[in-house]
Amino acid sequence: MTSIRLRLLKWLVGPILVVNLGAAALTYLLAWTPAQLAFDEGLRSNAAALASRVRVGGIPALAKVGADDPAGESSWVALHDAQGRRLAGSPALAGAPRAGMRDARLDGEPVRVAVADVGDARGLRLSLARTTRTRQQVSAAIVRSLVLLELVFSLALVGLVWFSVGNGLAPLARLRARLDARGSSDLAPLDDAGMPRELVPVVDAFNGLLGRIELGARAQDEFRANVAHQLRTPLAGLRLQLEWLAARHAGDPESRHSVELMLQANERMIRQTNQLLSLERAEPNRFARARLVPLDLAELVADSVQAFVEQAAVRDIDLGFDLGKAVVQGDRFLLRDLVDNLVDNALRYTPRGGRVTVGCGALSEGGSVLRVEDNGPGIAPELRAQVFERFVRLDTGTHGSGLGLAIVRDIANLHGADLSLLDAAGGGAVFTVAFP
Amino acid sequence: MHVLLVEDDAVLADGLTRTLQGHGMRIELATDGLQADAQLQRNPPQVAVLDIGLPGIDGFEVVRRLRARGDTTPVLLLTARDAIEDRVRGLELGADDYLVKPFATPELVARIRALARRNAPKTGVLVLGNLVFDSGARRARIGQQPLELSAREWAVLEYLLQQAGRVVSKQQIVDTIAPWGEDLTLNAVEVYVSRLRLKLDGAGLALRTIRGFGYLLEAAAPA
Numbered sequence: 001m002t003s004i005r006l007r008l009l010k011w012l013v014g015p016i017l018v019v020n021l022g023a024a025a026l027t028y029l030l031a032w033t034p035a036q037l038a039f040d041e042g043l044r045s046n047a048a049a050l051a052s053r054v055r056v057g058g059i060p061a062l063a064k065v066g067a068d069d070p071a072g073e074s075s076w077v078a079l080h081d082a083q084g085r086r087l088a089g090s091p092a093l094a095g096a097p098r099a100g101m102r103d104a105r106l107d108g109e110p111v112r113v114a115v116a117d118v119g120d121a122r123g124l125r126l127s128l129a130r131t132t133r134t135r136q137q138v139s140a141a142i143v144r145s146l147v148l149l150e151l152v153f154s155l156a157l158v159g160l161v162w163f164s165v166g167n168g169l170a171p172l173a174r175l176r177a178r179l180d181a182r183g184s185s186d187l188a189p190l191d192d193a194g195m196p197r198e199l200v201p202v203v204d205a206f207n208g209l210l211g212r213i214e215l216g217a218r219a220q221d222e223f224r225a226n227v228a229h230q231l232r233t234p235l236a237g238l239r240l241q242l243e244w245l246a247a248r249h250a251g252d253p254e255s256r257h258s259v260e261l262m263l264q265a266n267e268r269m270i271r272q273t274n275q276l277l278s279l280e281r282a283e284p285n286r287f288a289r290a291r292l293v294p295l296d297l298a299e300l301v302a303d304s305v306q307a308f309v310e311q312a313a314v315r316d317i318d319l320g321f322d323l324g325k326a327v328v329q330g331d332r333f334l335l336r337d338l339v340d341n342l343v344d345n346a347l348r349y350t351p352r353g354g355r356v357t358v359g360c361g362a363l364s365e366g367g368s369v370l371r372v373e374d375n376g377p378g379i380a381p382e383l384r385a386q387v388f389e390r391f392v393r394l395d396t397g398t399h400g401s402g403l404g405l406a407i408v409r410d411i412a413n414l415h416g417a418d419l420s421l422l423d424a425a426g427g428g429a430v431f432t433v434a435f436p
Numbered sequence: 437m438h439v440l441l442v443e444d445d446a447v448l449a450d451g452l453t454r455t456l457q458g459h460g461m462r463i464e465l466a467t468d469g470l471q472a473d474a475q476l477q478r479n480p481p482q483v484a485v486l487d488i489g490l491p492g493i494d495g496f497e498v499v500r501r502l503r504a505r506g507d508t509t510p511v512l513l514l515t516a517r518d519a520i521e522d523r524v525r526g527l528e529l530g531a532d533d534y535l536v537k538p539f540a541t542p543e544l545v546a547r548i549r550a551l552a553r554r555n556a557p558k559t560g561v562l563v564l565g566n567l568v569f570d571s572g573a574r575r576a577r578i579g580q581q582p583l584e585l586s587a588r589e590w591a592v593l594e595y596l597l598q599q600a601g602r603v604v605s606k607q608q609i610v611d612t613i614a615p616w617g618e619d620l621t622l623n624a625v626e627v628y629v630s631r632l633r634l635k636l637d638g639a640g641l642a643l644r645t646i647r648g649f650g651y652l653l654e655a656a657a658p659a
Contacts, residue, residue, distance in 0.1 A: 232516040233445045236538035240451025305603045320647025
């Protein structure tokens with residue numbers, strides 16, 4: 001993964017450092033050259049002074065010249081004639097063709113040599129050599145200061161660039177925060193007001209993509225609903241035909257068995273089709289808060305009693321009710337789906353001959369509650385969180401889509417209701433939905 | 437009972453026809469809206485069972501034209517869509533009841549019967565199992581055996597028979613047999629029902645108690 005911040009840092013700080021390095025080299029030269037000239041000038045005037053002493057006092061005057069330098073430098077002096085023959089002084093110093101400055105090495109050490117004309121008729125030349133220790137110290141001091149300066153400067157620069165880049169990237173961070181804060185199905189376009197010019201095309205492109213995704217999602221939703229609706233008529237027809245066949249062949253056990261199986265399969269298809277539609281209705285995008293009206297859960301349950309009783313009779317389950325007035329703000333279709341799925345779940349997972357009770361009522365502390373209690377095997381505490389997930393079925397021997405309780409959860413969430421699953425008093429499970 | 441069935445799906449229309457005929461109804465079938473409209477005018481049925489999604493003119497339009505003519509034939513709408521808008525629109529246009537496909541057969545039969553009764557004079561003879569219940573003459577018998585009932589018992593049984601095959605709540609019974617706010621408790625209903633259960637012994641009927649809710653009267657399953 002690459003980082004814009006690091007990338008900017010690399011491309012900003014790198015070149016700046018290179019330029020700085022060049023500037024430092026230049027600074028060094030500018031500082032060093034005058035110092036070098038001053039040193040040379042000192043050496044040259046020393047050599048000139050010695051030369052004038054030779055002119056006045058003759059060669060023996062040189063005998064006085066020693067290595068008595070206060071700066072700890074070593075010095076050598078020599079006198080050559082016009083032909084380069086040494087007349088006096090250090091043998092290590094070679095003669096020079098003319099007056100001026102030059103570099104040389106003596107005793108393995110770099111030296112600076114000043115050559116001065118004595119100025120008499122014999123054309124004598126005096127060479128004065130001196131080690132460069134002081135010069136090197138000065139040079140090193142300049143370099144040290146420059147390096148230190150450069151280091152401080154560079155650190156300050158990196159800090160400044162880091163901060164500025166962060167500042168410059170802030171709109172991106174805000175954009176990311178806005179995207180992060182979105183719900184999983186929120187496909188509304190991003191607002192580009194207040195966005196920097198550079199980000200607007202990105203936001204536009206992103207909105208274009210969101211738009212296409214939403215169109216696709218809506219088409220998919222509509223397709224699903226359409227298919228489910230289209231299936232209902234043939235399923236209804238199939239059910240009637242099979243029922244007729246079952247009645248006609250009631251006396252023939254084998255035919256009856258076969259038709260019974262077909263009827264069961266048909267019921268499953270009907271249920272799954274209905275659940276697809278429930279799922280569709282429970283989509284948060286489709287949920288319209290404006291459609292919430294005061295509804296009595298007792299009436300809602302009573303509306304579905306017929307179907308529950310028929311289903312319970314088939315499974316030989318003692319289905320009972322304990323309905324008190326329980327008014328909630330809700331969507332009629334969604335709450336019916338919730339009740340249907342909870343009761344269906346209880347009837348499905350309670351063994352034959354079991355007992356299921358559907359209750360509702362107002363709570364003394366405000367709000368209303370719907371309860372569906374069974375005396376089936378119950379659900380182990382560690383599995384309770386799972387049962388509300390889509391496509392989770394704890395009992396693989398029972399036919400179900402694994403959608404029912406997920407639908408219940410979705411609908412409870414939409415209504416701001418608390419869904420809980422506990423142990424029933426006599427074993428079994430009790431689902432409660434507490435509405436605000 | 438004469439029922440006009442309007443359904444364009446051949447499999448469902450065939451199944452409905454046979455099932456309803458099995459429940460003693462005379463079925464006339466139409467497969468599109470215009471045909472239904474014509475048949476409703478030519479030969480008015482006791483109840484019309486009308487699919488909404490029809491070729492030609494849809495079920496809504498058929499109901500609208502029917503009511504525009506001042507015709508009060510009871511209409512039960514069938515639909516594959518369960519959008520609340522459809523239900524509201526159907527009932528606003530003057531349909532009497534509404535059922536979403538796929539429906540349970542006893543539910544459909546009970547609703548058609550309820551609609552037919554609503555329009556019919558209260559003189560019909562209700563027959564279920566071995567019970568013959570003549571509400572016009574206020575006489576009932578099991579087989580050839582006359583059945584003696586108190587006025588309250590009579591009212592409760594009449595309502596249960598009218599709703600045969602459907603679960604009725606105790607409150608519905610109270611509201612029906614004591615509509616003028618007479619003092620009738622749910623406990624009293626339980627007493628009447630338990631007496632009826634004794635008296636209906638041998639009538640080939642099952643009067644089931646739906647715990648905490650009400651009752652369901654149906655013909656006993658052949659043993």
